[in-house]
Amino acid sequence: MRHFTDPAFRRTIESLLLSDVRQPGQYIGGELGSVAKDPESSRFHLALAFPDTYTIGMSHFGFQLLYTLINRKEDWICERVFTPLPDMEKALKSRNLPLYSLETFRPLVAFDVLGFSLQYEMSYTNVLTMLDLGQIPLHSSARTKTHPLVIAGGPCVGNPEPMSPFIDLFVIGDGEEALEQVCDFWVETKQNFPSESRRDWLLRIARHFSFVYVPEFYDVSYDASGRALTPKPNLPDVPEIIRPAVVDEIERYVPSLTPIVPLIESVQDRVSLEIMRGCPGRCKFCQSTAIKRPIRTRNVESIAQIAHQSCLNTGMSEVSLLSLSTSDYPHFEELMLRLRELLTPMKVSISVPSLRVNHLLSQTMQCLTTERTGGLTIAPEASRDEMRRRIGKPITNENLLAGCQSAFENGFGRVKMYFMCGLPGETDDDLDGITDLAKEIAHLGKKTSGRFPTVIANVSNFVPKPHTPFERYGMMPPDYFREAHRRLKYVNKDRSFNVKYHELALSLLEGLLSRGDRRVGQIIETVWRNGARLDSWTEHFQNALWDTAITAVILETGINTEQIIHVPYPDDAELPWGHICFVP
Numbered sequence: 001m002r003h004f005t006d007p008a009f010r011r012t013i014e015s016l017l018l019s020d021v022r023q024p025g026q027y028i029g030g031e032l033g034s035v036a037k038d039p040e041s042s043r044f045h046l047a048l049a050f051p052d053t054y055t056i057g058m059s060h061f062g063f064q065l066l067y068t069l070i071n072r073k074e075d076w077i078c079e080r081v082f083t084p085l086p087d088m089e090k091a092l093k094s095r096n097l098p099l100y101s102l103e104t105f106r107p108l109v110a111f112d113v114l115g116f117s118l119q120y121e122m123s124y125t126n127v128l129t130m131l132d133l134g135q136i137p138l139h140s141s142a143r144t145k146t147h148p149l150v151i152a153g154g155p156c157v158g159n160p161e162p163m164s165p166f167i168d169l170f171v172i173g174d175g176e177e178a179l180e181q182v183c184d185f186w187v188e189t190k191q192n193f194p195s196e197s198r199r200d201w202l203l204r205i206a207r208h209f210s211f212v213y214v215p216e217f218y219d220v221s222y223d224a225s226g227r228a229l230t231p232k233p234n235l236p237d238v239p240e241i242i243r244p245a246v247v248d249e250i251e252r253y254v255p256s257l258t259p260i261v262p263l264i265e266s267v268q269d270r271v272s273l274e275i276m277r278g279c280p281g282r283c284k285f286c287q288s289t290a291i292k293r294p295i296r297t298r299n300v301e302s303i304a305q306i307a308h309q310s311c312l313n314t315g316m317s318e319v320s321l322l323s324l325s326t327s328d329y330p331h332f333e334e335l336m337l338r339l340r341e342l343l344t345p346m347k348v349s350i351s352v353p354s355l356r357v358n359h360l361l362s363q364t365m366q367c368l369t370t371e372r373t374g375g376l377t378i379a380p381e382a383s384r385d386e387m388r389r390r391i392g393k394p395i396t397n398e399n400l401l402a403g404c405q406s407a408f409e410n411g412f413g414r415v416k417m418y419f420m421c422g423l424p425g426e427t428d429d430d431l432d433g434i435t436d437l438a439k440e441i442a443h444l445g446k447k448t449s450g451r452f453p454t455v456i457a458n459v460s461n462f463v464p465k466p467h468t469p470f471e472r473y474g475m476m477p478p479d480y481f482r483e484a485h486r487r488l489k490y491v492n493k494d495r496s497f498n499v500k501y502h503e504l505a506l507s508l509l510e511g512l513l514s515r516g517d518r519r520v521g522q523i524i525e526t527v528w529r530n531g532a533r534l535d536s537w538t539e540h541f542q543n544a545l546w547d548t549a550i551t552a553v554i555l556e557t558g559i560n561t562e563q564i565i566h567v568p569y570p571d572d573a574e575l576p577w578g579h580i581c582f583v584p
């Protein structure tokens with residue numbers, strides 16, 4: 001059954017938006033840059049789903065890139081859907097109206113494929129909200145042949161197990177080619193084998209693609225302590241190890257030269273452009289570098305032309321150069337010169353959000369003389385050189401101070417630094433060093449420019465992530481972090497800097513969701529049924545709901561969540577994510 005845009009449904013939604021919902025602009029589409037293909041002329045329909053609100057999802061470069069690439073295919077229409085805020089959820093639910101795409105108001109259940117982008121673990125309950133509002137069964141096992149194929153990609157699929165009850169298949173690695181291949185294969189399989197079951201169709205996909213994980217065809221067993229082992233195929237010819245899809249050149253995938261201009265203020269109102277994928281760094285805690293190999297770059301002239309044309313087409317006044325470590329882009333100086341040549345006459349500024357601290361940082365600062373409005377954002381991660389050596393981050397405080405000095409000399413008035421606490425082998429000196437370093441930088445700024453800069457030290461709680469060299473470590477216990485936070489509440493008499501640290505409850509949940517096994521899906525479902533929504537938003541996050549859900553699932557299943565989060569894995573132990581491998 002097909003549901004094309006239904007004018008009556010659209011009118012119902014529009015009247016609902018006018019009467020019952022705040023910020024209705026996020027639910028109506030029609031933005032400059034959005035693609036409105038004729039639903040009758042394209043045969044297949046993909047809904048790209050970002051499991052967070054419009055204001056967050058619209059800032060995501062990869063999401064917009066995939067939207068553009070699929071819409072360039074003749075046979076396919078790609079539309080967008082985001083998580084509604086609680087007032088919209090309530091309004092839809094109370095009238096039994098389905099969640100729909102922004103472009104044609106098509107109910108999610110009427111798409112051929114529904115593709116989630118899993119960027120962070122605390123968005124998992126939003127996936128359930130969207131499936132439920134989309135009138136799609138939460139569990140993969142309950143879906144029929146008429147339901148869309150529900151797929152997921154993104155960095156979180158490095159450990160797909162916690163979300164595996166809800167997702168039909170996970171795509172591991174780069175999405176540019178893989179997404180379209182999986183979509184095409186799905187509709188062709190349905191056409192070619194109409195009498196087969198949905199399970200048969202999924203099995204064909206599992207056997208065909210080496211980068212696809214279909215949880216249904218893998219069984220999980222547990223060791224004597226109750227710990228989950230690596231899932232194993234339960235049918236022949238299903239890959240034991242799933243390897244990533246890798247695109248050779250990101251250059252081939254040109255983003256839209258008219259990126260979508262959000263109708264309401266989004267987190268980043270600017271043209272964002274990925275200039276490099278991967279990072280030459282090998283920091284032992286860093287999942288991003290481990291899952292995005294090898295390094296691939298766009299060339300200077302194509303970056304410059306895309307940026308220039310996008311600003312001309314949208315009127316945006318800022319271009320943000322994205323990569324894990326932008327200053328490691330091999331032609332950084334040439335790129336900045338070319339961009340300035342094209343963008344300065346248009347009064348467009350350039351922002352460089354991820355700079356690596358190294359011996360080149362002070363030169364980079366000289367290169368960024370006109371990009372100082374956003375301040376300098378850097379990630380020293382640890383306060384002492386010795387700890388940095390241990391975690392594989394080969395930078396020194398000497399590099400850092402020289403870079404900051406150069407930034408102050410070039411007019412920067414703000415330095416934001418990211419640190420971690422709870423790293424393996426951490427001592428009190430490492431913690432005290434964070435405040436000492438922040439203070440030293442603040443005073444360096446005062447000495448250089450005559451006034452105190454704004455210096456912020458953001459301290460996160462270290463979670464050993466799958467696929468990193470630290471994956472077998474456990475997270476430090478909650479009491480350790482409480483004591484570390486107490487220590488970080490340094491009495492800063494001259495108020496020259498600020499220290500902020502992440503909420504511990506959220507970090508512990510991130511540990512559970514990123515390191516957990518398939519049983520953690522039951523916790524996600526329970527907490528969602530109990531009312532958890534938009535957990536990555538401080539104003540919506542309710543830790544008590546998670547505590548209750550965890551207790552209930554422990555009683556029911558015997559899962560040991562403390563073990564999942566805190567107990568290290570011996571070198572020879574199987575890992576719950578051992579079937580996923582990011583080495584192509």
Ligand code: SF4
Pocket residue numbers: 279280281282283286288289324325356393
């Ligand atoms: S420099 Fe940054 S992105 Fe690169 S490996 Fe280290 S932490 Fe990861």
